[in-house]
Amino acid sequence: MASQSRRGGLSLPDRRGSSKQEPNIMDKIINSQIVSKGKQAASDTVSVAKKLLKSTGKAAWIAGTTFLILAVPLIIEMDREQQLNELELQQQSLLGAPPVGPAPPK
Template sequence: MATQPRRGGVSLPERRGSSKPESGILAKITSSPIVSRGRQAACDAAFVSKKLLRSTGKAAWIAGTTFLILVVPLIIEMDREQQLNELELQQASLLGAPPAAPAHK
């Protein structure tokens, strides 16, 4: 007697009422055109917000790197210039020269 090899797996019982169409109130509500339009509007809103968030992230990246490359060195250089002016003013006052009016106010 030749036996066939066993195949693994579990067969699940069929769901109740799978052969007849659902006629409950929940089925009627979920299949209504208002719900389907609302679902479509929610999907569209999610899509638009995802695109907006992605483009906002790209814009923030561009603004941040531009700030680091252009503005931060400018701030550092302006601070150095301010320190140099203060040092010259201090040296002039130590040497006895009359204090000069600051160039920038």
């Protein structure tokens, strides 16, 4: 049984009973007040960005649907009116009627 405990040929000191070690530089940096404030600021920034994106998306949806419901039919109707006016002008010119325009100055 004594040969089983020396398999690797190198024995490391037992850490169970050792006292606390001094924190290394990385532990000091990670646990510093500046880093914790930076993490908090980053977290706050992310939450504000999420809220902003959510509200921007809602506003874009409202603007888009409003445009489709109100502006598109108006644009279509204005186009029809323009085509009708052009057709009337074309018919008048074919029939020989004088073109309708502003009154000539006297």
